[in-house]
Amino acid sequence: MSRERVVEAAFTVLDRQGLDGLSMRRVAAELGVTVSALYAHVSSKEDLLELMYTRLFDGFEMPPPDPQRWQEQVRTYARAGRQRLLTHRDMARISMAHVPFTAELLPHVEGLLAIFRTAGLPDRIAAEAGDLISTYIDGFALEEGMWQDRAARHGGGSSLARPDWREMADEMQAYFASLPEADYPHLRALAGMMVTDSADERFDIGLEIILRGLASYLPDPRRRPDPED
Amino acid sequence: MSRERVVEAAFTVLDRQGLDGLSMRRVAAELGVTVSALYAHVSSKEDLLELMYTRLFDGFEMPPPDPQRWQEQVRTYARAGRQRLLTHRDMARISMAHVPFTAELLPHVEGLLAIFRTAGLPDRIAAEAGDLISTYIDGFALEEGMWQDRAARHGGGSSLARPDWREMADEMQAYFASLPEADYPHLRALAGMMVTDSADERFDIGLEIILRGLASYLPDPRRRPDPED
DNA sequence: ACCTGAACACCGTTCAAGT
């Protein structure tokens, strides 16, 4: 049956039932096989989850570091990372529970550190930068997934129905608008854009904050100047 | 028996067995009671987890925003957040699965946004900044917890034994040092500080990167100048 | 080499029944 087919079936179950509904028994059922049969190809559920995690990086090559374009390279890496996490339900939760220090994933870590270090960032900053943007990618995708789940649950009906964003956004708007003005002036002031801004925009803004912070550590003033407010 | 006692017992079980070992049955056993008895005080396991999450913020007041000291206020908030997450095992995992948009937690969100907005950050940046540092705190504590678990498992013996950091660090050092020099120059160059630097230092460095990024959006040049590399 | 069947030690949740 091969490891590959087990992983594939696991992704199918994951997309249908979510991580909480991903059981070895359901994966086996998806393959038309008994549960115990899985253990010939996979040593445990955790092993299977790690295979799924590793799968995420398949076919994604790190570019050779270009000091002149380091910010653009990081942007590309981060956006691709988020997109990969969005290809399967609850994938961010799986990603957060793992660390890329395995043989297959180390080249990616090395490639990211290469970008930071050849850009001229101090070692201590470069060492932390990798963790920082990885955490950002996972964390953002995790929240995104939580809102999608919530919208899907509210939107009733079959689990195949895609989330009803309109209704969800209106509901959040109404909630924030209902808060006492005296106690929540800032939350009310920002509620609009927190709800209406697209996730892509918001992702890029957070990314830009981190990139500007990193750029501030460059010895020569290659840092981006425009403080467009 | 009261909700309070149930939550307390849940924390006891959590610290002993971790989140994966936290079951309603064990919480009941801790209280000397049948499982079904819990459902008189708590509507579900998810309800209990949410109570634990909310508990984390108990007794933590947000300071009135001071535009002159906004960076220090954010540092204090972030460090306190991480410390709270470290008071119980796997607490970061519980935190990441929840969103602070409940009645008890909204004042904290408001307080954080207040600091960013009165500091003079543009609204779009302020709106994203809250998520960004919350994600950073949770993500950092999550990783920290994973290393602690790994160290505890490696350190054999009873589950009460605190992790053997020395052994763990040496092992990681050896692992990185064993990587082919040609393929992993940057990882090898940074391995030392990734392993030896204290978690407190590393947390502050990541926090500083974010703060510098935020500061770059201030209209007036209150941004911190020193590019100490 | 690969799969089945049965078993073990667990889960969260519900609900009638007791006090």
Add this chain to the structure above:
DNA sequence: ACCTGAACACCGTTCAAGT
């Protein structure tokens, strides 16, 4: 008002047995 006991529909993992 609070708890028990039993039941239901699930889990991950192991292991002897079959082909």
